[in-house]
Amino acid sequence: MQEQANLNRRNFIRISALTGGGLVLGFNYFLTSCSTSQDGGQVIELNAFVKIDTKGRVTIMSPNPEVGQGVKTSLPMLVAEELDVDWKEIKIEQAGLDTVNYKRQVAGGSGSVRESWESFRKVGATARQMLISAAAAAWGVPAAECATENGHVVYKGKKKTYGELVEQAAKLPVPENVAVKPATAFRIIGQRTRNVDNHAIVTGQYKYGIDTKREGMLYATIIRPPAFGMTLESLDDAEAKRSPGVQQVLRFDNKIAVLGRSTWEVMQAAKKVKPQWKEDGTLESTADYTEKLHGILAKKPEDKPRRQDGNIGQAFAKAAKVIELAFDAPFLAHNTMEPMNFFAHVTADGAELYGPIQTPERARGRIAELLKLPEEKISVMMTRMGGGFGRRLMTDFVEEAAMVSRLAGNVPVNVIWSREDDMTGGFYRPMCSYRYKAALNGNNELVAWHHHSAGVSGGGASPDSFPAGAVPNFQVDAHTYKSPVTTAPWRGPTHNYIAFSEQSFLDEIARQAGKDPVALRLELLEQARANPVGKVNYEPDRFAAVIKKAAEIGGWGKSKGENIFQGFAAHFSFASYVAQVAEVEKQADGKLKLKKIYCVVDCGTVVNPSGAETQVEGSIIDGIGHAMYAELTLTNGRPDQSNFHNYRMIRMREAPAVEIHFIQSSVAPTGLGEPCLPPAGAALANAVFAASGVRLLDQPFIKSGLFA
Template structure:
């Protein structure tokens, strides 16, 4: 068993007992120490007002254990993973564990965010402490009733057991008595070898509701008497001049047409009536000098890459001397386009602005931002704004912003009524916040033995800020290194897109490393291992990744994929491409397998090895890795948004290409079992996917794909 040191303890709050029976534990998600109190409760949602706690573990007299989960559920399985962790330390009967979504409450919770693959790393110890504390109190209650030492009692499947006297009591039977005992200041956490639930395959707790159509998502939310709204937004670089609002207001079911911030909002009694009225809008827009086209961006990239001055992100050694003495210099440029987020559920939110405050309900990855932006807009204290979270039908970073929430607030305020704002798919694709567009220029200097003695990377981007990750591999493995960046500010709105920056940087970096390995006459995997050995034995500057963990995923991926040994079947040779990346505190290596069928490269299999520490739920973890890979290769091969005079040219899935079912390869997932605390998993498997496929395509065709989407790259198209 493992005892938590005092510095790792979380505050447990013991509240006064009520007549209903049951144990309710509040546990603090912050680092502060404080008083501890416990209580009885009959309902999981019966939170005691005015008590400084952040989340609750409750046990009712029937033995049902409930977690009030603060983090938004965006499809990453957090509502399943959180109770798994608590149930493990509690030795609970999993069939009696449930979880409820908490509203935003910054006094009780911290980090109510779905982003950065950080929910589990942040909550791991806190949740374990919650379960272990309750378990120890239940043991204490049983020991007191039986008049035996607590050390003689054990737990299993929601019961306390005294083997010596062959007695057993369920947690439900003990909950009320346990609530009367002092909360322990030191609790013991399980050794990982004793885990019974963590690491198993557990079904998502929301599956029954999703399958049966329960109203879980933002689009499902309905309030009697609410109005519906849709908005026509300007293209990028345009301003509103006039609109035929009088005609629209006369249409059936339309309550009002309001304008704000260059937007035109149609408000009515039903979604269909509002949609028809929105389609009938005739708006005169004024074009400004800020409008841009994709052709402008392509010319701009060249200027940015050749710009004499740039922001230096990292510089090690004497780069100029290394390139001057090089036996060979390898140069390549890689480009990635704007991408929309395209979640299955378009943006939507409910807002009711009242004299006494504001009620918000809907899908957001950052509820606190939604609250604060609303309070700022209306000039009211944040405490006057309540935010209730719904499950999200995808987000991928789009719902980290609060623009669509503020739109709902603006409309509700103007029409003085509760309003459900709904974006159409076209709205979502053309008026959204895109992944930035970027072009990279790489240069590598090789000595006569094929060793990389110099490395340069410049990132030229549109609205990305720093389009590099200057401390990621191969930084620290090359003596002479220069990484810099330049950025162009555009009217086109951009924002985080699943695995921000690394989602396209990894494709470029890992593809270029294959080019360098080829020029050096070395195996692509061995080339990386040699660099990592250098980073460990004789680092060049700071090494901010774990060399051993990266080497570990590489070697396991080589083993599981049979790297370099595949012969192919049915006359189709199998070509393998390799990629490895570190992001969101996790390490993922991938091998993509491509065959050429009818003159066209086809991705038939992907191997993935992830080192993300302890795997909470095998089912959820495998789904996350598989989903990342499908998302990664699908967008690398097909995704693209282009602009003409500030107007997006792709407006729906008939013109914006997604990967199709028959194009999804078989995905084989493996995890490194190192016993470390869990790290991120919602994003790390996406960045290396594109390069694994691109490198396999080169092996299969002899043509290097340097631009996304691959399907539009001349090298890819010339294969067929």
């Protein structure tokens, strides 16, 4: 669906001020509405809007879920830029779910800024123009000769604050087709801006969903099946009910809820519940899944290919050289710093939902379905999340809170998961296996590529990923093995592992073709530019630019000392281009240590360089940490890892230095929260090969025994 770029009068609802007050410019991604406050500057609506009261105070609502990606800062920056106000004087508030006024209240797919770039700026520009018109009318001068600066309209030495103008501005016709600023006029966009919640977070004042408390609220913990593939047959809760603070024990949806006065009391009481679980089907282990996936890949693909350019069969038959590699990806837990939690208060005719959720609209729809309530009777308010990484795209924990509140007698409930609950009963990145096959002709040119994948409870194929479009014979096949294990998108879905396997395979192709890895990538991009094959969903010139820049800043091809080795990787995802050089050092004992990552990003216009750098650095370290250390395995359907003592995460001393460069650009922003994670593991793996001659094919890398 195309975004409506122009605003017209029919998109505005204007309500005259009853007693004076402030201008409220509501906004969303398609429509823009305007109204005035009705109580002397105190705005009572919670909507997607700019609020300006008669004293000139400006409040900007942030509609998207804040999951640590910085949108509560960056999205209001877009409005403030066009409104021409002093950023330090603005108040930012989190908006609740409002599907009337918003198009996309989702934290996922790195889409928040790129989806709102035009519409949010239009809102600020429209408000600014109305304020200018009000001042021009008061002074009797042409509006075109007036300007704005830091919350004032100015004209040849005259000056009025927005607060002085807001009542008259609210009565004026809403202008159509207001122009936004050129990039050369930006004063806020592109400037380093600290996160608006920083002070509250570091001083411990900020309240997350897990901190929610209400009058009469009960805490609840949920007992879930200990293994995937088990169902609840019966339970003995007598001892648990006698525990201090416990008020109810409920059975629902193959789960048991223990409710009481505090998290400690209900979690201790939960240990005294004696459930009887029944095996429902085969309880499979990681070794079983590996065998199943490898068996699928050993067979000739039968399904319709996800992508098919040319004829790989003919190309392989005529090839001068055929290259093959196989890779395996483990299950990964999301492991957010703040475990799953949610508050719900269900009443006879409605529900209040409050907590950390990446998909509030989906959550509301699911609760409406479960409780048979009209969606308009369900309110959803979002708290800042202590991590999401895709886990909070799911709504299971919201459903638990609502169901427990209803079953407990419509009491307010805060369901809180323990770390063990989160790791053993949550959703995981799918476990996948990949087979790659490539053909070179007599000139050592890549003429065929086949990617065949199979995943447990999810797929791992990326049919349009580079080098798609650059190879004349290209095919992608994907299969899913159904399992009771629950899976969900994990940061940089699909790309988080595909980049490692594809970029490692490209390096192997370069080695066997006798070509430099960077030169091979540039050669393929030139083919995609000059002679594209099928769909090309990336811009070859932009892709080549980040590759060249990364090679330049990383000193690719230049000696860094006899014990320093480099690896290269580049990947396109979420509309952004990323290239990275990893540098490893061989220690005296022959072990390897990652020292540094050089990263170049083309994500279009960078709205907030401070926040952007934080996202890039965090995603690289996240990518390195999971490629190096993380793995979740199953034995008879039961997760083997339950907490950080046996689920390995990267430690501070293991994090490499990161040097970040952004390609200067005036095009609209693209994704950033996810694109820098996928190539990190690949760059490291290719550096390891340069240092040791060992091609890493499985994660986590630590199992190779190559690292210090």
